[in-house]
Amino acid sequence: MLSIKGTFRDGIVQPNEYVESYNGQEVIITFLETDRPPEPPENNSDFEALMQLIEDFAIERKIAELAQQHDRYFYGMPHVEYDA
Template sequence: MMISVKGTFQNGVAQPVEAVSGREGQTVIITFLEDAAAVPASDDDSGWDQLMQIIEQNVVDTGVEDLAHQHDHYLYGKPKSDIHERSPL
């Protein structure tokens, strides 16, 4: 089983933010995140708050008001469907 642990790197030493038990002496791979400052870590932030923050930072106004409802038309060239028509589940 592989786990990910958030931490910091200072003076040549990686230090996890939270204690990790049962892994003493285990080999690790350390990956440096370039965007660590883009989404600041906080005890109060939930994963959803971080996700919403990322979405808000990457919003693009396409100017196409029915893009979500007519995505098959714009992606695949299918005829536009009635916006109010619901497809069966």
């Protein structure tokens, strides 16, 4: 008998490692007691969840300033003054 770990997602068990076997081979699946991840809020679309995540982690800056100062923030280049 061989024991391996896997993940159960959307009604399908996926092994975490390669298993040499054949189609139709019988298996025994045992679910381990682990902390269950939190359930997503009901009636909340994926888009709304993404927008909430963006809002939660947004920094307090003007969008135009961030776009204009792209090189400064990403590459550490000097600050450049732009006309508004």
